[in-house]
Amino acid sequence: MTPLSPKRRKLECDSYVSVKDQATMEKDAPEGKLAQPKASSTQTTDENALYAAGQYKSSIFKLQVDELLAELRPNYGKRTASINQSLHKLNSLIEGIQDRAALPVAEATKLLQKTHKIIVPFPDPIPSKDVAYKLAYAKPTKTNIVGSYALKTMVKSEGSLTIDMIVVMPNSIFQEKDFLNYRYFYKRAYYIACVAAGLQDFTAKEFKLSFEFLNGNTLHPILVVEDRTNKNDFNFEIRIIPAAHKELFAEAKLRPTKNSIRPKSEEADKEAMLLQSPFYNASIKSDCNAEAYLQVLHSASKQAAGYTDSCMLGRIWLQQRGFSGSVADGGFGNFEWACLTALLMKGGGPKGRSVLSPGYSSYQLFKAVVQFLATSNLINKPVVYEKTDITIEKSKVPIFYDGPRGQNILYKMTTWSYESLRQEARTAVDMLNESSFDQFEAVFILRTAQPLQRYDSLAKISIPEILKKPDSSDHSMPVTGFSNKVFEVLREGLMDRVKLINVEMPSLAGWPVKSSCPTIPKEAFIQVGVIFDPANIDRLVDHGPSAEEKKKSAKFQKFWGEKAELRRFKDGSILESLVWTQGSTYSVYQGILSYLIERHFTAEVSNSMIFIGEGFEKILPGSSTAAKVFDALKQSFNELERNIRSMELTLQLRQLSPISPQLRSSSVDLPLFNEGRPLQQPADVLIQFEGSGRWPDDLAAIQRTKIAFLLKIGGLLREANETTSARVGLENTESQFLNCGYLDVVYRTGAAFRIRIHHDREQVLLERQIKDKFIDYRTREDAVSALSEYNRICIQLPFLSQAISTHCTRFPLLSSTIRLVKQWFARHMLSNHVAEELIELLVMRAFLLPYPWRAPSSTMSGFLRTILLLSRWDWRSVPLVVDFTGTMTKKEVEGISTRLEAWRKIDPGMNRTVLFAGSNQDPTGTAFTGRGPSKLVASRITALARSACNLVKNQGVDLNPKSLFFSSTSEYDFVIHLAPAVAGLKETKKSQFKNLEVQLVASESEDLVGYHPHQSYLEELENLYSDTIVFFHGTGALIGGLWNPQHVAARPFKVNLPFTTKPVAHNDEEVQLDKTAILAEISRIGGEMVSRIAT
């Protein structure tokens, strides 16, 4: 029973537990035998592993990983038979292909085209006709199966399984110098064309043949064979990959530092001047090493039990992040992953020590590789693996040089793909280290490669035609060259404004063997995605080097052209600087990007750029001035606080807490005010005094005392400044427990506040009421709701306001994201069901636990990720937990889940509590969801969020942001159209009633502060018809209504039916809901406010 210290305690423990107990316990808890070698069944070892601390993150994580692997592992047993059959057939066919005698290039190509109509997929530049060497075909020395099929690390996916088959080309067809000037690749291309021709001879019908570039590398054309006779329910394709012998070329010649593409012009023909061609060299080496790597991976899988599974995990992780071995997808795929894991098991650490231990579990291997990727920087510090006699300088691409095989296994990666891989790895490490919240979904299930959610801004840049000539000595595809240059320019130009720049290149698909190699189409574009650094992105002045640093200044000027200007700054320094035109975040960023592209490419390219991302911010009212407006109100609040603090009151002031969304920068409508036009909705403020024995100990008396206090404060405020208006208003006059007075303060500036008093004794008194066994049901219910109201307003709201305000300064984009999400709810007419605070919690969660991404740095990504969160929130069984301070323990988080489970047991129909949204301040989870949404509305929210996410996924970068905010009214049973002008001030003055009119004219517009007839009307309707109708309302002048289906059917008559009825015709027993009469009532209550009721 003691797996952790099996040495001495073991004995005692056994003696302590009686024999019978022991037997049952062993059966129940088979984990107790870690130290015993006889633990045989896999189940037992699994569980052993589970409890040995550190093997897995947590048991729930481990169980989920197991499920995931079981789900995705293809059923090899079922498949191997038919796949092997195809492979055998293919193998014997290849064996049977006739040798072809060596012919000059032109002749050989012509012959193939003539006899088989196959065009040899020569890489660019194609061989000139007059070269001396000849092309030949001879039987492969060997064929072999490599890759994930051989290793059994495949993952089920929607596409077909791919099986890699290498054909090793005989040394006889090559010459010693063939590694130079593409000669090897020409011969290789000819060889694969010959294989294609041979297969075509035999099996035109049976197999479908096409060419493809392996990993998008134009040097590596391969043959893809699809078995047409396959009648299984799964698809597979076999990729025939030409490979070469390991020792075909001397190792030293093909190191990354060597040059193998000699320039044609004579003057550069000096060894010293030659630039390196690492990509070209590695492309040859990878052909030579095909078999060697098979061995490496195979021995690794034999050596470590968790290796295969860890490769699968890595594969899934990479796939969800959009990485693959293809050059266009980053050049880091499952082969690179498997290879890296295998090599790190043997070395790669400091002083040649191994980074991974073969004893690691699959999860540990996975995590350690991710950690290696996250912590090492292979661009600045290239790793040379098991080779001491070579030094590799750093270059623009990452290098992990595998010494024994003489190849940089990361040769296909670009600077930006490596940067984003590292970023993803760092995020993954953080996710795996997160102890309180389960991150399984974020690591393996969520797809992070969705451009709109991943990046803050995207730009499509069309590829100019002039960029034909690659400017480096190495082989590169034209688009790669262009992308490289764009990336370099942007990286230098955008500096610390952005955290990540990624370039997405178009990729080439496969092509039939009888047509020529495809090229990038003219209208193709590259897509640049960037992640902003919100602190710097909208900086208007960039400081360059000082004027004294001649060299640097010259470089700066050269880079920026006429934009660079010399400026003298306040501190006396004279610096090269750049000044950008003021505007929104996006306009500054786009301005810089356009300028850079125009300067370093052409105006045409710059003008053709299409920017994506700004559209979301534009949906918000006044997005550019928001910060200032909110700040102005905050200033006024500070003034209010000063005024109140300077008063002489009988009680000491303890705290003045803002609780309005307007005071925490999160209201959709900006709190605009000025002299003569006060703030429409006064900002709520709570005031709390130091405790005193002089308060009455009775709820009703407390409420009256509060009014007396408010009257006093109002009087003092007016006394202090005559221009300030302060009026005591009444609310909840019917209730015996709820707060019934407030003080509206309107300053001359127009700032308006609504002050309520918070007295902490109320809580105790209410709790006492609830506990009292002698009070009637109604009173207790009232007390319960009053207590939850007290808890919400006096306890939770001040905390939340404080937390949101703090985080709004920490995340500059939080405010606009909250506002946009609120706008989304409003446009879908859900505002009256979803508390603003709940929305704030949702957005906070998307910012504070942003995995699998980092905290959003634009309104677009923040909004879309919140909607994604909403769409995936299984609120029936999972609570939303926001950890504002990052200090919640796993136990606390689980406590909230337990509470949710308890609620679900009490109320499985979810009639009372539906959503659960807790935080470190609110373990009850119901402070802001107690009054809604109902199950119906919650389901609707999920459905809306899901369809929004689908739209985002399907339309990708072509998405029109406004389409997410469009809502149709066709789903409602009836729609109340409110007269649009009603809420305006002018309209109200034309009252029908003379007495009111006179009063109104006389009164200031301050009297109408907080006057929202639409809102009052809606609230009244909701109260009157709470059982019968569900109302929907957002920002517009529409109220949608749905009849409660439970009440529509006829039912027997009784006295206290909560709705208007009429007798059912020809049925004396029953009555039914009288819809017409109710609609007539609704229209009467609304009076002239209702312009139309559409049914």
Added chain:
Amino acid sequence: MTVNLGDIHPIVLSDSKRGSGRQIEPHFLGPRGSLAKFLWKIGSFCIPATAAFPTPATHTLYLRPHAPKIPTETDSHSLFIVNVPVDSTAAHFRAIFYSLVGPGRFESITFAHQKSKTEPSPQSAELAPRKGNKRKRSETAEVETELPQIWDRQLVTSGGAAVALLVDDKSLEMVLKAVRSLHKSSKASKWPIWGEGVADKVPAIGMARYLSHQQLKYPDETALGAMVDAFMKSWNNTEEEQARLAKRKRNVPDENGFVTVTRGGRTGPARQEDAEEKRRELEEKERKKRDEMGNFYRFQTRERRKAEQSELVKRFEEDKKRVESMKEKRGRFRPER
């Protein structure tokens, strides 16, 4: 008064003043119908169409002589009405009864939702604070301590009930008769029209009501102050009174010679909360003590470890179940595309 079961007749509902004269099918209630069994009469009236909702509508009322469980004096001339419209006022019903049986028959109406202690008529409710101010401060302080109304017209609950008080028994008879004959006549136009002729007698609803609400929310501060003072005074009086009573109880033995234990007094027992606080403190202390001594004996360590282990196993089983349920719910552990 009793109503013969066979007497109950359907009522014909007619269209509104727009005069389209649409006939609505009479509701015939047979003697055995449940509505009839409970002695319901069905009345109805036309609702004038509004511009926003032009569909002609009728509203059904269910009537019956009032017969509460605890009989009162006025039962014999009270009418129990169910399903009153939300915007009902006494004036509306006065107008209805006027059109049914002529003037002078209707006295007042009480709506079910209204608290019995306050003035039943919503019109007079508004006057309450003013009334209060006029009176002198005396025993009637309770009246003036009520907070002022913030609506000039209350709405009643949908489908709610009301009791209409008529002048005398004869009036009730007449009303029922009139309704019965309306049923028989089946002429739509005869049904009373809701809200006819009451427009200037009650505060308007719609915009005007919300505007006046905006005004009423902010009552005169002097009056409000006086009201609060009065309330506090009366509250203090009651408190003192109670304290005095308690004190007396403490000193005077009851008929059996026992002295009731009450709170307060010179050496009064501690407040309840204080006692609770103390108890919690003690418990805390006890627990702390237990925790500190937890590592003392070897068996304690062993048992704790055993407990931990079984906790671990339990947790694992729970997790297993959770994953199982996740699998069912989400179907599969499948990476998103």
